Amino acid sequence: MxxxxxxxxxxxxxxxxxxxxxxxxxxxxxxxxxxxxxxxxxxxxxxxxxxxxxxxxxxxxxxxxxxxxxxxxxxxxxxxxxxxxxxxxxxxxxxxxxxxxxxxxxxxxxxxxxxxxxxxxxxxxxxxxxxxxxxxxxxxxxxxxxxxxxxxxxxxxxxxxxxxxxxxxxxxxxxxxxxxxxxxxxxxxxxxxxxxxxxxxxxxxxxxxxxxxxxxxxxxxxxxxxxxxxxxxxxxxxxxxxxxxxxxxxxxxxxxxxxxxxxxxxxxxxxxxxxxxxxxxxxxxxxxxxxxxxxxxxxxxxxxxxxxxxxxxxxxxxxxxxDSPSEGPPGEALVPTAFQGRVELRNLSFRYPGAPEKTLEGINLKIEAGERVALIGRVGSGKSTIARLLLGLYEPEDGLVLIDGTDVRQFDTARLRALMGAALQDNILFAGTVRENICLERSGIDQEEMLRVADLAGTHRFMGQIANGYDLRLTDRGEGLSGGQRQSISLARALAGKPQILVFDEPTSAMDAQTEATLIERLQGELQGRTVILITHRPSLLRLVDRVLVVEGGRIAADGPREDVMQRMAKGKAA
Missing domain, CATH: 1.20.1560.10 (ABC transporter type 1, transmembrane domain)
Incomplete structure (x- = not known):
């Protein structure tokens, strides 16, 4: 032997x-x-x-x-x-x-x-x-x-x-x-x-x-x-x-x-x-x-x-x-050319490093291509964590995150995020011009596309009145701009290139009511036919979605059409 x-x-x-x-x-x-x-x-x-x-x-x-x-x-x-x-x-x-x-x-x-x-x-x-x-x-x-x-x-x-x-x-x-x-x-x-x-x-x-x-x-x-x-x-x-x-x-x-x-x-x-x-x-x-x-x-x-x-x-x-682990699969990564926009979370659980309790546990969710969904819930319920997992920023402890039926861990992470538009809670801008912050030197995003998304996000409203306009140089993290202005530029960056999947986490938290209402009107047509995952505490933004999910304690507590879920929540509060 x-x-x-x-x-x-x-x-x-x-x-x-x-x-x-x-x-x-x-x-x-x-x-x-x-x-x-x-x-x-x-x-x-x-x-x-x-x-x-x-x-x-x-x-x-x-x-x-x-x-x-x-x-x-x-x-x-x-x-x-x-x-x-x-x-x-x-x-x-x-x-x-x-x-x-x-x-x-x-x-x-x-x-x-x-x-x-x-x-x-x-x-x-x-x-x-x-x-x-x-x-x-x-x-x-x-x-x-x-x-x-x-x-x-x-x-x-x-x-x-x-x-x-x-x-x-x-x-x-x-x-x-x-x-x-x-x-x-x-x-x-x-x-x-x-x-x-x-x-x-x-x-x-x-x-x-x-x-x-x-x-x-x-x-x-x-x-x-x-x-x-x-x-x-x-x-x-x-x-x-x-x-x-x-x-x-x-x-x-x-x-x-x-x-x-x-x-x-x-x-x-x-x-x-x-x-x-x-x-x-x-x-x-x-x-x-x-x-x-x-x-x-x-x-x-x-x-x-x-x-x-x-x-x-x-x-x-x-x-x-x-020697620390890198993102992506250990072998050859898949390089997608386009996404249809189907998203699925299957028995998903996640715990942040060093955290005693799980942030998400047993999440099951299907979002069809072109469906617009809002995640609402209390602070710390796990809504933003779902967004991070969709973008491949973290790997789930258990379960799967699927896009078009494929585990996101199999994708080349840079290409995965290039096909998705994301505006997260921290609206951090980079040192450089406003133009560079929107375009990020991505191929296919020319000046015409930059101006289009700047107009959609409301950036052009204040940048068009500055002498050097989009060539205005920003310092680290966009210091010198208001929170709403930084948020507007971040939204323009996420919309540039017309990605099929959009992830927005509190996209208008720093904006006033009038600016937010104008933005919602402009986005109504832009988001048609695209998969949208919107995380918000503002009821006004729910006009952009057709479906609402309530996340509580790391689990989905309610899921359904927007009007039905909002009525159930209103009855629950009244009771």
Missing amino acids: SYDVPIVAPKQRFAPWLLEPMRRNKAIYLKVALAATTINLLGLVSSLFTMTVYDRVVPNNATSSLIGLSIGLGIVIIFDFILRLLRAYFVDVAGAQIDHEVGETLFAKLLAIRLDKRKGSTGSLTGIMRELETLRDFFASATITAIVDVPFIVITLALIAVIGGPVVLVPLAMVPLVVLVGVLTHPAMDRLSARSMGDGLLKQSVLVETIGSLETVKASGAGGMLANRWRKAVNQHADSSLGQRLISTIAVTTATSANTMSYAGVVIVGVGLLQANEITMGGLMACSILSGRAVAPLGQIATLLSRMTATRTAYRQINGLM
């Missing part, structure tokens, strides 16, 4: 979202490594130049030889200068390409993340996105140069041994000292870096929350509370960052001190050898220069270890975001 043993692929050191851009830039990194290698080889020339001058030129007063050597050294310096520029250029190019590819992938992941699996506040997510800069700085720095410099420690020490013999023991003793300090400080650096990043994300969270709701903070008098949170977050971040910098400084300073001790030690030992005629003056000068070059890469490695710790912490945070 034989058994099939599943083969588990070894876990990669780097995730594909980072590894693949690095592989695509392999040729550039090879050029950087080649340039760094050549620079290190040319660096050895200066010490040999010094040795030759002291040992051959000075004793023999060979001026012509000095001129020739100087010309040669000048050529070496020019080549070194050019190679250093090319190395910096290639490092920047590779870093920019990785930043572009990883940044694009990360933002696409942010847009596709499942809302019920999202971790952390808006500020925390913003902070994680900001950590992309840490990754970019690492790969756009001289990281590859420091790696290439390490083997040249051995080559440089070998050259010192050839020239100065026992002198090599001095810089050789410094190498394990610097490495030992780096190894001993690394665990503390790793721990403090993670703590510092966590404190930084907390500080970012308080900042984003305050800036995003500054008007509410002022009006409600929440400034003191948020100031205390900010002060605590800043103090915590300052403490953890201070510890991180101190530990990092120990490693870097040790490398710097080792460089000085190496130079001084070579001179001291070399003087003894010089008196014993075991080394020449030129050899001693060359060894002193080479000792600095042998220990200098260790300082770069100490700095690199500090950067690597911060980069590893940033990588873990970003990779955690990249």
Whole structure:
């Protein structure tokens, strides 16, 4: 009897979202490594130049030889200068390409993340996105140069041994000292870096929350509370960052001190050898220069270890975001071209993450294509949740959400929402022009269509009287416009392109009675033949629908023609 043993692929050191851009830039990194290698080889020339001058030129007063050597050294310096520029250029190019590819992938992941699996506040997510800069700085720095410099420690020490013999023991003793300090400080650096990043994300969270709701903070008098949170977050971040910098400084300073001790030690030992005629003056000068070059890469490695710790912490945070579940099916998604408009909720139940009770339970509902339905009920009854599930913003805990007989989880989420028009309770506009907020750079929505839906939603009534009209630039969230104006623009955005399915959640809550009545009149003809799900507390909006559902406690309490349901509700209130 034989058994099939599943083969588990070894876990990669780097995730594909980072590894693949690095592989695509392999040729550039090879050029950087080649340039760094050549620079290190040319660096050895200066010490040999010094040795030759002291040992051959000075004793023999060979001026012509000095001129020739100087010309040669000048050529070496020019080549070194050019190679250093090319190395910096290639490092920047590779870093920019990785930043572009990883940044694009990360933002696409942010847009596709499942809302019920999202971790952390808006500020925390913003902070994680900001950590992309840490990754970019690492790969756009001289990281590859420091790696290439390490083997040249051995080559440089070998050259010192050839020239100065026992002198090599001095810089050789410094190498394990610097490495030992780096190894001993690394665990503390790793721990403090993670703590510092966590404190930084907390500080970012308080900042984003305050800036995003500054008007509410002022009006409600929440400034003191948020100031205390900010002060605590800043103090915590300052403490953890201070510890991180101190530990990092120990490693870097040790490398710097080792460089000085190496130079001084070579001179001291070399003087003894010089008196014993075991080394020449030129050899001693060359060894002193080479000792600095042998220990200098260790300082770069100490700095690199500090950067690597911060980069590893940033990588873990970003990779955690990249590993979070995405919207849509695990396999190939269906890409619909059009919807007829049939909607069905089958035995639907839903619970928000962390909530003790279900928001919806056992919902069964069928809406035919072209049918206009209103959902009414008390605050918190689950009406808005139904809208979110229809749009695929959340996945049901149990049951199905079907459009034209297909589970919405099988659709490509971007295409699903492109075929639906939605105006939700939070009328959030984006920084940019009013035109951009309505059209959203969607294909098929030209200026004629924009003006049509703007007139329908009532946007043209106030935008047509402004000098720059639809090119008026809005700030974040549409600040500067009234609630009713923002709501009007959101409605125009939902109506643009004539989607077959429309989801409106309190579309006129910020409008006055006259504006609302005018809007209802304009929408009467526009909504004919389309599937409309309208969530409202306003009886006046029920003129737009033919069927009314009453939602109570996450269940459908009543369902029927508009007039019948309203009469039953009126009798219930009278009783």
